[in-house]
Amino acid sequence: MMHVLPYLVAAYIFLTGCYGLATSRNLIHAIGCLAVCQSSTYVLLLAVGYQDGATAPVFSDLRPGSRPVVDPVVQALTLTDIVVGATVTALLLALVLQIAKRHGTVDPDELRELRG
Amino acid sequence: MNRLRLVLLAVGGTGLAALLVAACLGLPGFGGRSHPYGARAVHASLTRHTANTIASVNFDQRAYDTLGEMSILFAAVLGCVVLLRQARDEHRAQPQPAEVARPVRRYALIVLPVALVTGLYVVAHGQLSPGGGFQGGVVAATALHLLYLGADYRALERVRPLAVFETSDALAVSTYLVLGAAGVLAGTSFLANTLLPYGTFNTLSSGGTVPLLNAAVGMEVASAVVVLLANFLDQAVEIEEEHGS
Amino acid sequence: MSDAVIVVALLLTAASATAAVAQRDPARQALVLSVLGSVLAVLFTVLQAPDVGLSQLAVGAALTPLLIMLSVRKVRRRGRTHDAAAKDGAR
Amino acid sequence: MAVNGWILAATVCLGGGGAAALWGVTTGPPARRVVAQNMTTSALCPALLLLSQGYGRPAYVDLALLLALLGPVGTLVFARLLGDDLEGGRPSAWGLTWTAAGLSAVVVAAVCAATGPGRAMVKLLVVGALLIAGNVIASRALSGGFRGVRGG
Numbered sequence: 001m002m003h004v005l006p007y008l009v010a011a012y013i014f015l016t017g018c019y020g021l022a023t024s025r026n027l028i029h030a031i032g033c034l035a036v037c038q039s040s041t042y043v044l045l046l047a048v049g050y051q052d053g054a055t056a057p058v059f060s061d062l063r064p065g066s067r068p069v070v071d072p073v074v075q076a077l078t079l080t081d082i083v084v085g086a087t088v089t090a091l092l093l094a095l096v097l098q099i100a101k102r103h104g105t106v107d108p109d110e111l112r113e114l115r116g
Numbered sequence: 117m118n119r120l121r122l123v124l125l126a127v128g129g130t131g132l133a134a135l136l137v138a139a140c141l142g143l144p145g146f147g148g149r150s151h152p153y154g155a156r157a158v159h160a161s162l163t164r165h166t167a168n169t170i171a172s173v174n175f176d177q178r179a180y181d182t183l184g185e186m187s188i189l190f191a192a193v194l195g196c197v198v199l200l201r202q203a204r205d206e207h208r209a210q211p212q213p214a215e216v217a218r219p220v221r222r223y224a225l226i227v228l229p230v231a232l233v234t235g236l237y238v239v240a241h242g243q244l245s246p247g248g249g250f251q252g253g254v255v256a257a258t259a260l261h262l263l264y265l266g267a268d269y270r271a272l273e274r275v276r277p278l279a280v281f282e283t284s285d286a287l288a289v290s291t292y293l294v295l296g297a298a299g300v301l302a303g304t305s306f307l308a309n310t311l312l313p314y315g316t317f318n319t320l321s322s323g324g325t326v327p328l329l330n331a332a333v334g335m336e337v338a339s340a341v342v343v344l345l346a347n348f349l350d351q352a353v354e355i356e357e358e359h360g361s
Numbered sequence: 362m363s364d365a366v367i368v369v370a371l372l373l374t375a376a377s378a379t380a381a382v383a384q385r386d387p388a389r390q391a392l393v394l395s396v397l398g399s400v401l402a403v404l405f406t407v408l409q410a411p412d413v414g415l416s417q418l419a420v421g422a423a424l425t426p427l428l429i430m431l432s433v434r435k436v437r438r439r440g441r442t443h444d445a446a447a448k449d450g451a452r
Numbered sequence: 453m454a455v456n457g458w459i460l461a462a463t464v465c466l467g468g469g470g471a472a473a474l475w476g477v478t479t480g481p482p483a484r485r486v487v488a489q490n491m492t493t494s495a496l497c498p499a500l501l502l503l504s505q506g507y508g509r510p511a512y513v514d515l516a517l518l519l520a521l522l523g524p525v526g527t528l529v530f531a532r533l534l535g536d537d538l539e540g541g542r543p544s545a546w547g548l549t550w551t552a553a554g555l556s557a558v559v560v561a562a563v564c565a566a567t568g569p570g571r572a573m574v575k576l577l578v579v580g581a582l583l584i585a586g587n588v589i590a591s592r593a594l595s596g597g598f599r600g601v602r603g604g
Binding site (some may be wrong): 055058059060062087 | 507508509510511512
Binding site (some may be wrong): 028 | 363364367368371372374375378379381382383385386387390394397401404406408409410411412413415417420421425428429430432435436439442443446447
């Protein structure tokens with residue numbers, strides 16, 4: 001069980017976020033759900049790079065080679081992922097504020113009626 | 117309509133869930149011993165005297181990716197500034213001065229310098245201990261906004277010349293590009309870490325160009341977050357629409 | 362032993378994610394998102410990724426909730442001034 | 453790995469504190485939710501300190517330092533921007549606040565005793581001071597620290 005649990009948790013978080021996105025009645029809430037979806041990718045990436053009994057590949061307080069270390073490449077990828085995720089959230093929130101100004105609502109269903 | 121959408125979601129979600137579970141069962145087991153890329157990255161980092169392997173991957177081995185990431189951040193902030201600018205039918209209302217309880221004010225004013233120093237420390241030690249430009253930059257930018265919590269928005273506006281932060285944002289991106297191009301001029305390739313001596317392992321100046329690129333990213337992230345938050349704060353606190361428009 | 366702490370952190374993350382989606386009011390969701398950010402940071406520490414944990418703390422626990430709260434405030438304030446304007450017009 | 457008391461303590465701290473905070477933040481009136489959000493910092497920061505000691509990596513203390521700095525800041529942001537919702541039921545959870553402060557003090561003292569004097573200990577003491585001060589101040593702000601903040 002332990003050797004797939006983290007992957008399953010990542011998949012569960014992703015699906016939960018998708019459910020929230022699809023049923024959301026408020027665009028700001030939908031952006032929060034998108035942030036949840038993004039966090040599933042961090043969990044998946046870091047779970048792939050983990051090694052039992054290893055420690056972080058940071059040698060400021062560790063003699064190189066004295067302990068096994070986990071995979072640094074996926075950690076660097078996750079770091080990029082987090083920063084890009086935050087900027088996407090900010091940009092989407094700015095778009096929502098524009099929508100609120102132009103249409104006076106942040107409910108996606110009402111927005112569809114406005115256009116039709 | 118709504119029920120149809122839910123049914124569609126349930127069908128699609130179940131299919132996706134089944135595929136994801138199948139994929140999870142096919143992945144190499146959690147905590148396995150085989151990480152070929154990781155072992156090579158750690159080796160490369162140690163030969164270049166960079167104590168923090170993640171910083172080495174970000175600013176040396178995959179520095180080109182970080183350039184792309186910086187451009188995304190820069191473009192996103194630019195987009196936010198354009199989207200959130202003051203429109204013709206809006207005006208700025210002077211926010212009322214806030215009354216903040218004295219202990220909260222004192223706490224904010226004491227923690228502000230501590231947080232700034234912590235942010236700089238996290239940026240400066242990026243190539244040694246956990247941390248780096250991204251983390252430290254966000255902390256330093258957040259620290260500035262303690263002034264909004266401790267006093268009010270007008271106090272923050274007085275110490276935050278936005279034009280300076282916008283300029284330093286662009287300047288930091290250019291610095292990163294110039295450092296990369298310097299590698300080309302020196303006869304190697306773009307963003308190659310061959311310009312500077314690698315220094316002594318586990319000291320502040322070790323790692324060749326890694327600390328410089330790290331500092332450029334720290335400056336860019338800090339300025340970008342300040343500009344981003346300034347635009348959102350303007351919208352939330354100051355800018356109002358004309359009534360009856 | 363190190364497995365137990367990973368399992369606890371994973372389950373806590375899954376529970377916070379569920380709670381964040383279940384909160385339909387954006388302001389309350391921002392509160393849960395900030396808890397989710399902190400829990401994720403602990404999970405990353407447990408998975409031996411302190412760099413990523415630091416970044417998640419800075420972004421998830423402070424920046425994202427702040428942006429969401431500012432947007433909520435703007436949308437609400439807009440609603441209030443518009444209601445007031447509508448009342449003035451009716452009068 | 454052998455049974456490690458530090459990691460065991462961190463697991464208990466994380467599981468108990470995290471679950472309680474999560475339950476508090478998803479139920480009840482807005483005022484109580486913000487108090488629970490504040491308690492997350494007080495539960496997770498000691499867990500991070502214990503983990504740093506358990507893994508034998510002093511570098512991990514940076515995470516606790518950042519959480520101790522940014523956690524109360526986040527709570528103050530909520531207290532400020534949710535001002536209208538918090539009107540009416542001003543929460544004053546002083547019993548909980550002082551319990552959390554006591555827990556932080558005990559954990560910091562234990563980790564300090566294990567590391568011994570030196571620069572690492574100064575950092576730990578800074579984390580402890582920031583954590584306890586931030587927790588108390590955030591509670592103070594929630595029980596009426598931002599009065600009459602409408603425009604700002």
